[in-house]
Amino acid sequence: MTVIDILFRVDEICKKYDKYDPEKQREANAFLDDAFARLYSLVEADIEKALAVRFLFSYPFLFLFSFQTLIFQINYWNKMQKSDKVSTEKNRAAAVALSAEIRRIKARLMEEVPKLQKLAKKKVKGHSKEDHETRFDMVLALPDRIKAIPDGSTAAASESGGWGTSSSNKKVKFDSSEERFGSDFYQQTEESDQFRQEYEMRKMKQDEGLDVISEGLDTLKNIALDMNEEIDRQVPLMDEIETKVDKTTSDIRKNNVRLKKTITQIRSSRNFCIDIILLCIILGIAFYLYNALK
Amino acid sequence: MSGSDPGKLISKADNLTTLSLTRWSADWESATRLYEQAANGFRVSKDYENAKLAFEKASKGREMLSSPWDAAKSMESAAALAKELRNWTEVIDFYRKASELYMQCDRPQFASDSLAKAACAVEDALPSDAIKLYSDACVLLEDDRKEQMALDLYHAVTNIYVKLEKYTDAVAFLLKLGLAADKCNATNSQCKAYLSAVIVYLYAHDLKQAEKCYNDCSQIDAFLRSDQNRFAGKLLSAYKEGDVEEIKRVAQSRSITNLDSVIIKLARKLPTGDVAAFKTNAAIGEGEALDENDLK
Numbered sequence: 001m002t003v004i005d006i007l008f009r010v011d012e013i014c015k016k017y018d019k020y021d022p023e024k025q026r027e028a029n030a031f032l033d034d035a036f037a038r039l040y041s042l043v044e045a046d047i048e049k050a051l052a053v054r055f056l057f058s059y060p061f062l063f064l065f066s067f068q069t070l071i072f073q074i075n076y077w078n079k080m081q082k083s084d085k086v087s088t089e090k091n092r093a094a095a096v097a098l099s100a101e102i103r104r105i106k107a108r109l110m111e112e113v114p115k116l117q118k119l120a121k122k123k124v125k126g127h128s129k130e131d132h133e134t135r136f137d138m139v140l141a142l143p144d145r146i147k148a149i150p151d152g153s154t155a156a157a158s159e160s161g162g163w164g165t166s167s168s169n170k171k172v173k174f175d176s177s178e179e180r181f182g183s184d185f186y187q188q189t190e191e192s193d194q195f196r197q198e199y200e201m202r203k204m205k206q207d208e209g210l211d212v213i214s215e216g217l218d219t220l221k222n223i224a225l226d227m228n229e230e231i232d233r234q235v236p237l238m239d240e241i242e243t244k245v246d247k248t249t250s251d252i253r254k255n256n257v258r259l260k261k262t263i264t265q266i267r268s269s270r271n272f273c274i275d276i277i278l279l280c281i282i283l284g285i286a287f288y289l290y291n292a293l294k
Numbered sequence: 295m296s297g298s299d300p301g302k303l304i305s306k307a308d309n310l311t312t313l314s315l316t317r318w319s320a321d322w323e324s325a326t327r328l329y330e331q332a333a334n335g336f337r338v339s340k341d342y343e344n345a346k347l348a349f350e351k352a353s354k355g356r357e358m359l360s361s362p363w364d365a366a367k368s369m370e371s372a373a374a375l376a377k378e379l380r381n382w383t384e385v386i387d388f389y390r391k392a393s394e395l396y397m398q399c400d401r402p403q404f405a406s407d408s409l410a411k412a413a414c415a416v417e418d419a420l421p422s423d424a425i426k427l428y429s430d431a432c433v434l435l436e437d438d439r440k441e442q443m444a445l446d447l448y449h450a451v452t453n454i455y456v457k458l459e460k461y462t463d464a465v466a467f468l469l470k471l472g473l474a475a476d477k478c479n480a481t482n483s484q485c486k487a488y489l490s491a492v493i494v495y496l497y498a499h500d501l502k503q504a505e506k507c508y509n510d511c512s513q514i515d516a517f518l519r520s521d522q523n524r525f526a527g528k529l530l531s532a533y534k535e536g537d538v539e540e541i542k543r544v545a546q547s548r549s550i551t552n553l554d555s556v557i558i559k560l561a562r563k564l565p566t567g568d569v570a571a572f573k574t575n576a577a578i579g580e581g582e583a584l585d586e587n588d589l590k
């Protein structure tokens with residue numbers, strides 16, 4: 001069981017048996033009747049809380065003696081453990097956030113102070129004149145106490161250079177002496193000189209390369225334009241050729257068809273049979289004559 | 295028949311064409327055929343004179359047979375042979391006849407082609423005649439609205455004029471070239487023509503004319519937007535400053551190499567004469583302007 005668990009359990013048990021705690025009951029009863037006392041106690045509690053938070057944040061490992069602050073501190077410690085490797089930035093951001101929170105609480109408390117003053121003036125039964133005066137003094141002391149809560153903007157006097165809240169700004173100094181710049185400064189310029197020279201060289205080489213490219217592109221552009229014009233010149237010629245060739249192909253087709261018709265007519269089977277018959281007749285006549293003459 | 299002596303063929307064809315008591319009408323068809331065969335035979339045997347004569351007669355025959363196309367073709371062959379014989383007047387005559395025959399066939403392109411061939415043949419010997427032939431050829435093409443074909447001819451004329459050192463005429467033709475290019479939307483050729491005109495004027499060492507020409511050409515949108523315009527401007531400003539090195543450097547740049555070869559040669563030779571004179575003139579001009587301002 002961890003410490004946290006123990007603490008929570010203790011808290012719960014106390015809360016459960018609060019009604020049996022005579023002192024607390026008395027206080028609660030007392031406060032029930034006394035608006036001033038109630039309000040005052042609330043304001044006190046808030047101040048304590050703000051101080052504790054601020055205190056805890058600046059000195060995270062100190063323990064305090066109220067359960068609430070203890071729990072708060074332990075939670076905070078756990079968070080710190082969890083975010084062990086939190087960067088300074090984050091811490092600063094958290095610091096800034098907490099400071100803002102504290103400032104808000106302070107503003108709220110300052111608003112409550114006039115109410116408390118009014119209540120303090122009222123007479124309450126069961127309280128003596130001295131109590132009344134002490135109450136008034138307590139109320140007067142409240143604004144100072146509230147203002148005294150550190151929220152990051154009031155600790156100006158202790159910081160050097162008149163700046164900042166967080167610790168990480170301490171390295172930045174604006175009134176440093178001339179000597180610090182002396183030797184370091186010159187060393188830097190040697191390196192940067194070399195760098196600059198190299199940069200200039202490279203730039204020159206790039207420029208040369210770009211010049212070559214631009215010349216090549218110029219030539220290409222001119223060649224392309226000339227080609228374009230030449231092609232434009234050829235287009236009407238091509239159109240003419242196309243029409244002429246179309247005409248010629250149609251003529252040839254026509255002629256082919258006619259030729260085919262003629263050939264089929266010539267080579268038709270009727271003519272062929274007639275040729276064979278005539279040939280046979282001629283051979284017959286020749287044979288007859290041959291026989292006759294023999 | 296092709297194997298027989300061309301001379302015999304010619305005499306045979308002559309017989310067929312001459313009218314006599316036995317022959318009442320000339321047989322042009324067979325005669326023309328014979329003439330052509332004879333001409334080919336003579337050409338093969340490198341007897342150019344006779345071949346030329348044979349082609350001439352063949353062309354006449356074709357004309358008689360009402361085929362001007364073939365007649366023109368024969369005439370062109372005759373002219374080519376006359377060129378071999380370096381008989382320039384005959385060359386010109388034959389080509390002109392051929393172009394007339396082509397026009398009869400309603401083919402102006404071929405007509406201008408034959409005139410251009412004629413001009414090309416005689417441009418060394420008779421440059422003025424060549425110029426005349428080229429111009430006629432251009433006129434033929436422009437009548438037929440084929441200006442694009444004329445661009446090469448204009449270039450040729452310009453080259454002849456530059457050779458003859460007649461720079462103003464050369465520029466005139468370059469501007470005509472620009473006009474023709476404009477009609478057929480050949481902006482690149484147009485801009486190149488204008489740039490060439492400026493260069494020719496500068497070569498003739500006439501800065502005022504060059505500037506005037508440049509200003510005139512700058513009126514034209516296409517030229518104004520082109521690279522050639524920028525280049526011409528640079529060249530003229532280099533001239534005005536009288537900076538010889540700058541002129542040489544500008545003249546070596548890429549834009550020049552895309553022009554006609556003759557113009558490139560001119561550009562490489564820039565600057566001709568004394569550019570310092572231009573510089574002082576320019577300075578004086580500026581000085582006067584300043585004085586006027588001061589007086590005001």
